[in-house]
Amino acid sequence: MVEEQLVRRGIEDQRVLDAMRRVPRHEFVPEGSERYAYEDHPMPIGDGQTISQPFIVALMLEAARIGPEDSVLDVGTGSGYAAAVAAELGHRVVSIERHPELAVTAAATLEALGYRVNVVTGDGTLGWPAGAPYDVIIAAATGPTLPRAWPEQLTREGRIVMPVGRPGGAQHLTVFERGADGDLHGRSLGAVTFVPLVGDDGWRDRE
Incomplete structure (x- = not known):
């Protein structure tokens, strides 16, 4: 996977490559789908x-530049796979999931594999103030724009990586970093397709 799908497509960060070699992805997919x-x-x-x-x-994760001492907020735990890779890279990971069943399953998988990730259930568009500040916020769901709460929970030199755009429409994986003016500015890494970021400051279920 690493050599064929990552290195050949331009992923160069050795820490990210090594982390993805170590995390057993087959442990994070539904039973029967391991192959x-x-x-x-x-x-x-x-x-x-x-x-x-x-x-x-x-x-x-390459765009997020997670350092060994960094704190990470992972929005959209899902199966817990991205949180596990982030835990290989950073010092502390909080992962928030709005679906209670997924949060419980992911937490159990992460614990069984020895990953110390704090999995919480809640509205990811509001972040998780109790664990702030974060050096990195990553989101596995596309929002209409950058949620207002996230910059307030980010360190001065922090980074946010998230897809932005309408579900089923144009989406761009975007990296937000602070400029000289102190504001967060985004740059696109290219077109992507993600599930919607649902919450008070994201898309509504009906959207």
Whole structure:
């Protein structure tokens, strides 16, 4: 997976590559789907959610530049796979999931594999103030814009990586970093397809 799908497509960060070699992706997919775990495509995990394809996970984490002492907020736990890779890279990971069943399953998988990730249930568009500040915020769902609460929970040098755009329409994986003016400015890493970021400051269920 790493050599064929990541290195050949331009992922260069050695820490990210090594982390993805260590995390057993097959442990994070539904039972019976293990044989497909290392293929480069998203997979359904229940409740209308997916586990992102390996290349996209690597691309997001490379852009996030997670250091060994960094605190990370992972929005949209899903199966817990991206949180596990982030835990290999950073010092502390809080992962928030709005679906209670997915949160329980992900927490159990992460604990069984020895990953110390604090999985919480809630509205990810509001972040998780109790764990702030974060050096990195990553989101596995596309929002209409950057949620207002996230910059307030970010360190001065922090980064946010999230897809922005309408579900079923144009979406761009976007990296937000502070400019000289102190405001967060986004740059696109390219077109992507993600499930919607649902919440008070995201899309509504009906959208």
